[in-house]
Each structure stands twice: as C-alpha cells, then as structure tokens.
Amino acid sequence: xxxxxxxxxxxxxxxxxxxxxxxxxxxxxxxxxxxxxxxxxxxxxxxxxxxxxxxxxxxxxxxxxxxxxxxxxxxxxxxxxxxxxxxxxxxxxxxxxxxxxxxxxxxxxx
Amino acid sequence: xxxxxxxxxxxxxxxxxxxxxxxxxxxxxxxxxxxxxxxxxxxxxxxxxxxxxxxxxxxxxxxxxxxxxxxxxxxxxxxxxxxxxxxxxxxxxxxxxxxxxxxxxxxxxxxxxxxxxxxxxxxxxxxxxxxxxxxxxxxxxxxxxxxxxxxxxxxxxxxxxxxxxxxxxxxxxxxxxxxxxxxxxxxxxxxxxxxxxxxx
Numbered sequence: 001x002x003x004x005x006x007x008x009x010x011x012x013x014x015x016x017x018x019x020x021x022x023x024x025x026x027x028x029x030x031x032x033x034x035x036x037x038x039x040x041x042x043x044x045x046x047x048x049x050x051x052x053x054x055x056x057x058x059x060x061x062x063x064x065x066x067x068x069x070x071x072x073x074x075x076x077x078x079x080x081x082x083x084x085x086x087x088x089x090x091x092x093x094x095x096x097x098x099x100x101x102x103x104x105x106x107x108x109x110x
Numbered sequence: 111x112x113x114x115x116x117x118x119x120x121x122x123x124x125x126x127x128x129x130x131x132x133x134x135x136x137x138x139x140x141x142x143x144x145x146x147x148x149x150x151x152x153x154x155x156x157x158x159x160x161x162x163x164x165x166x167x168x169x170x171x172x173x174x175x176x177x178x179x180x181x182x183x184x185x186x187x188x189x190x191x192x193x194x195x196x197x198x199x200x201x202x203x204x205x206x207x208x209x210x211x212x213x214x215x216x217x218x219x220x221x222x223x224x225x226x227x228x229x230x231x232x233x234x235x236x237x238x239x240x241x242x243x244x245x246x247x248x249x250x251x252x253x254x255x256x257x258x259x260x261x262x263x264x265x266x267x268x269x270x271x272x273x274x275x276x277x278x279x280x281x282x283x284x285x286x287x288x289x290x291x292x293x294x295x296x297x298x299x300x301x302x303x304x305x306x307x308x309x310x
Contacts, residue, residue: 021150035149036138049214076120100126
C-alpha cells in the first residue's frame with residue numbers, strides 16, 4: 001500500500017490535527033462561544049446543528065459568484081441564528097456593537 | 111440571510127457578540143479560553159489512535175468497540191460534545207468505509223478532535239457521496255474495483271469513526287508502538303495505515 005497522502009499534508013498523531021485549527025483568532029472565539037454556551041445548557045446541539053446546516057445549504061445554493069467558502073462564517077451565522085431565535089441576542093444589537101468597535105481609534109488595543 | 115449586517119467583518123461581529131454574551135453573564139471568557147485550549151492542545155487524533163491500537167491488540171475490546179462505540183471509547187475517558195453516538199466501523203481488505211458529513215461538519219470530536227478543513231469543504235462533502243472511488247484515489251488511496259466502498263454520512267445523530275485495517279508486518283508491535291502509526295485520515299477512511307519502513 002502506498003503511504004497515506006492527505007491533501008493537506010501528513011497528519012499523524014500526536015499532532016493536534018495536522019493543520020492549524022483556526023486560521024484567524026476570531027474563528028477560535030466563535031468556536032469557543034458555541035461550545036461554552038452548549039456546555040452551560042443554553043441550547044441543545046441539534047439546535048445549533050440545524051442552524052449550521054441551514055446556513056451552509058443557503059450559501060451552497062445561492063452564494064454570489066466568486067465568493068469563497070468560509071466555514072466559520074457559517075458557524076458564526078448559525079450561532080447568531082440560534083441566539084436570535086430564542087431572544088438572547090439579536091442581529092441588530094450585534095451590528096450596533098460591531099460598528100462601535102469598528103469606530104474605535106487606531107491603536108485601541110485593550 | 112444576506113442582510114447588510116453580514117458584510118461587517120466576521121472578526122468584529124464575533125468580538126461584539128462575545129462582549130454582549132459576557133455582559134449578560136452567558137459566557138465566561140475564562141471558561142471559554144479553557145475550552146479553546148483544550149481543543150487546540152488535548153483533544154485530537156491521538157485519542158482515536160489509542161482506541162484503534164487497543165482494538166488491534168485486544169479482541170475483547172474490539173468487540174466492545176464495534177458493538178457500543180461511545181461506551182468503549184469512554185473507557186479511555188474520552189467523551190464530550192459530538193461524542194454521544196459514536197459508531198465504529200471496521201475496514202477490511204474487501205470493505206472500505208469512508209466518513210463524511212454531507213450537510214455540515216459532524217465529526218467525532220472526542221476521538222479525532224476538530225475536523226480538518228478538507229472535511230468541511232463543499233467539494234469533499236458532495237463528491238465523496240457521488241464518486242467515492244475517484245476522490246479517494248485523488249487523495250492518494252486508489253482502491254481495487256472489488257473493494258466495496260461504504261460512505262458513512264454523519265449528518266444524523268451518529269458520528270462515525272473508522273477502525274482501520276491493521277497493516278501486515280506489524281504483528282510484533284505492541285499497543286504503544288502501534289499508536290504513532292495510526293493517522294487521523296485512516297480513522298476518517300481516506301487513507302490506510304502503513305507499517306513502519308523498518309517492518310516492511
């Protein structure tokens with residue numbers, strides 16, 4: 001048998017996963033929020049899973065020409081959908097806060 | 111779904127959401143940091159490799175693993191989200207199982223960690239269902255025509271894990287010596303385990 005040749009390089013344990021888990025820091029925060037909220041009982045996994053499936057299906061059937069696949073965008077979108085559905089946090093609140101953050105003076109870092 | 115708000119950079123939306131959840135007492139950032147670190151450093155395919163090496167060397171364990179995946183895996187202390195319904199299927203010379211989640215990204219976290227990006231990619235998810243033999247060959251695993259390929263779709267409650275075939279030439283190796291040979295890709299079913307060079 002030929003040696004295993006995974007398309008993204010060898011992935012033998014004990015390496016964490018053979019690749020970076022998160023390409024950008026925000027992805028790890030988005031991941032962490034879902035796991036933390038699920039861990040504290042804020043939602044059942046199938047709820048999040050269904051929201052993620054919806055987000056991915058919608059993107060796959062109707063994304064703009066040339067827009068690249070970005071898994072954690074869908075992950076984040078699914079989290080927002082779940083939180084909005086049960087009235088925990090609404091999209092306009094997130095948008096408002098994000099715009100405030102965007103308007104921080106340069107060099108704000110903490 | 112394409113409201114103007116989704117065009118804000120994801121990093122800003124994430125930061126905003128984390129602030130709101132923290133202010134409302136729904137997320138404790140230190141708890142969250144711990145979760146992230148755990149998945150970045152502790153939960154990975156090494157867990158699955160230990161399970162497979164045990165199954166290769168202990169027939170009674172193998173029987174338990176194939177009968178009741180989640181319970182047998184818990185014997186190692188591996189459990190948690192996405193580990194509630196793990197079903198382990200055995201690859202042999204004539205039957206090859208390969209795992210996918212065609213609708214999203216379901217994956218047995220406790221034994222394999224978080225999925226690699228190719229596993230989440232629309233191309234893999236669609237093509238492995240449609241043309242598994244072709245995509246496996248492209249990934250470096252050409253299978254003979256008489257090998258039956260079974261695609262295991264994880265989109266229901268079940269999280270599939272493959273028990274790869276133990277390679278010839280490893281009969282003299284101990285459980286501990288087998289562990290480093292077992293790759294994540296072999297446990298997803300897109301690769302086989304190879305014997306170490308010295309054993310060939």
